Amino acid sequence: MSEHDAPRGEVRHTTSAGYGTTAVRLDQGHVQGSGRLPERFENPGLAPHVPRMADLDERAAKRAEKQVATLFGLSSLATIVFIVAYFAIDSKHTAFIPGIGEANLYNVVLGVLLAIALLGVGVGAVHWAKTLMPDTESVEMRHPQRASDADRERVVTNLTEGGTAAQLGRRPLIKFSLLGALALPPLALLLPLLGGLGPLPKDQLSRTMWKKGDRLVRDPERTPIRADQVTIGSVFHVLPESIKDSQHVLEDKAKAAVLLMRLDPEDIKPAKERDWGHDGIVAYSKICTHVGCPVGLYEQQTHHLLCPCHQSTFDVTQDCKVIFGPAKRPLPQLKITVDSEGYLVADAPFREAVGPSFWERGHA
Amino acid sequence: MSTTHTASGADRLRADDQAPKSSPSGGLKAVGGVAGWLDDRTGAAKPVGYLMKKVFPDHWSFMLGEVAMYSMIICLLSGTFLTFWFVPSAGQVVYDGSYLPLRGVTMSEAYRSTVDISFDIRGGLLIRQIHHWAALMFIVALSVHMLRVFFTGAFRKPREINWVIGTVLSMLSLIEGFAGYSLPDDLLSGTGLRAAEGFMRSVPVLGSYLSYFVFNGPFPGESIIPRLYSVHVLLLPAILVGLFTVHIGLVFIQKHTQYPGPGRTNDNVVGFPVMPVYAAKAGGFFFIVFGVVALISALVTINPIWAYGPYDPSPVTAGSQPDWYMGFADGALRLLPGWLEFTAFGFTFSFNVMIGAILLIPVMYGLMAAYPFLERWVTGDTREHHLLDRPRNNPTRTGLGVAALTMYGVLMFAAGNDIMAIKLHLSINDITHVLRAAFFVAPPIAFWVTKRICLSLQRKDRDLVLHGRETGRIVRTADGRFFEQHEPLDEFTRWTLVQHEAHEPLQLQSGTDEHGVASPTARKDKVRARLSRFYFDDRVEPASPADLAAAHHDGHGHESIESAPGPVESRPALETSRREPPQRP
Ligand code: HEM
């Protein structure tokens, strides 16, 4: 909005003086002075140039030249040593390097030499520029960013004339059919992309491999667990025995991983938790209900499970309810029992979806 | 503007083509036939000659963008090297390479090839480390560059486009970094992807579909590694390089901003020409950045994936932490309370995840991209700005910037709440509660403190101009009084301290016309005037010659202990007088 046609309600900007330059523009009306002094200080112009040592003293210049050449020379030398080291050092060799500790010697030597080779060139060039290249400042004028009115006008004219010449205005049929023809074909590219990205989830997120009778096996040993092997205070990482037949081990593991703990039945508060367990042995999904990290830490004294990712804390004595952290829901419990041989088995699949929440999980 | 130059230059070269082959200039001969040969075919001499003499202002903070550019180039170079050996496949193999602890372990080809690059490709480990360190440096540099641009007001007209491009670059580089970090398929990066899958699920309605589309079925699946690979080495680099080219092109076209100082005006650029000074300095600087990255890569191990082991969904990674630039989002996830998840109508709303994982980044960058337009609206300033602000001279903007940084800092801290708890022997619950409060309380405090500091710095500038520099010489007057002698500033030093303008709040013109009818824009104008007061109510006028004369007059050129002039309380009253109805065309 320019100043001359400010509509009503327009907010007006007031500035005290010219901007960035002290010349007073007389078309801006009065300038309030104070006595004979100007209202603002004047830009004094460039400060006088202070010559450098190398500008005044040929010996200093010579010294700078030698320094630059030394740096460049050092760079070449480092490259040559790099090539030698590449072949000479055993790449498996580790060595103790003070300040770093045990490190791969090959990596350290090659890296340091490469660094010297690069820094030699870089520091040399900058030093050259700073000591020997001209350091008097140049001034270039700026011009307003906008093109001249005539140029702007021409673009508009060309556009409208182009439109007229193509008879865009006169032939609406072409105009509208063109719009459609340009807008729709991308769909033909997009659809196969979207359609091909992946299958629909169906109810898969709500189901795991666990089914009634599936033995609990240790992860990664895959050995079954007898109830009497689980002493109070112990915790086992567990998978379903059927994982051995799985075609998609990682995908199945990602949902079926379970933690098995044994508590004093007295410590277990909810009756449901006791019922779903066996003699104080309880099994809970290991997949955090926040965003899915494996819940890692079991504090035996407090019976808290802690997720390493964002510190959600689940209380095993209270059906793994969240007592701290960003997760909302308790870890789902796996109902277990023992089979005829005394091995722990699942008594039912998980009753709800394990892992992070999703929109339709309530409908599982 | 250089484009018009180029065109007319090329035209003219053709128009008055004087058969240059018959009389090549001495200069051309010296450069060699190649330049002449090229110019014969392109007419490039004119634009190239122009570019060589282009002037760039000099300041250390202008090198931040350069560091970003160079680290990006280093990433491209080292990344290309890595593509020759990395195998983007989730296919399972049994390791039999030279790193003994992993022999016999089943792992993906992606993981195995990364271990191979680290142990069996000569120099491969160095290149891997260079690639990772350069990526970290890239994001640090562009973030600090962005702060420089923000705090100096370099985003003002005509550079808003470049600011917006910059925010997009910055956001994409986070994604690029995350994609790269996920490729080796080690335990840490796989856990990161596991969390990413959880993030996607939190999207209302579409969550589970999104997850299945991205992972091509259940997590982890076999597709995510190859898909991320093409995103990381093709799609995003192409966009980054393309946007960067426009970004730097605009810097050339618009000419670089400069800091205020003697001889610098809004209409000129004072600095050094590309040939030879910038060619040497900037060219040399590339090697310095590369050298520093190489040195760090030689000495500090980053991402030793062989120590983490291959990804497996069940083992636990203690203290899993993302790369630093994702820290703030991770922190947000730790602070968001669980009660933000609820079910309604049988559907699950996971705001505890979605706010931090899905909304935070776009909202943050959206606000950033919008800022120049907001400030422009508030100030009503439509002029071009090529002189940078000293941050103290725009206390409100500087305060807002620091407040935003503080917010970011709180989130960053939150990402380390477990480590802090262990190191400081505090309860993690307490730390989390304190940080939750700090997220809301700390930014306003930071804003207020910063603004006050800026105003005092301005006052100090003013004092310095009016009373000169303390010399430390104590003088005793004839009548026995002591004072410290002050040395007036020379005009060059002084100029930097007095050149700026102190913005005044916008004045609201009448909200009603002469018939008492409320203007349709009255409400908007009021908001605008209020914001403008928020920005500019507190201000310190730069010292004027009259102030200086007055100071000399009563101070006799020395400092008697006196109070500094306070902020000028001269807010113009809201003008409510009626105005003539405007003449609209
Ligand atoms: C890919 C990452 C980026 C690279 C490689 C890059 C590089 C550069 C370079 C070399 C310059 C000229 C020198 C300088 O002022 O430092 C520049 C200028 C600029 N950059 Fe960036 N930048 C990047 C990201 C950003 C971001 C994230 C922002 C802001 C959101 C931004 C905003 C600007 C602006 C407004 C200018 C013009 C500044 C002026 O002329 O004073 N850039 N950039």
Ligand code: FES
């Ligand atoms: S994934 Fe467990 S707390 Fe976030």
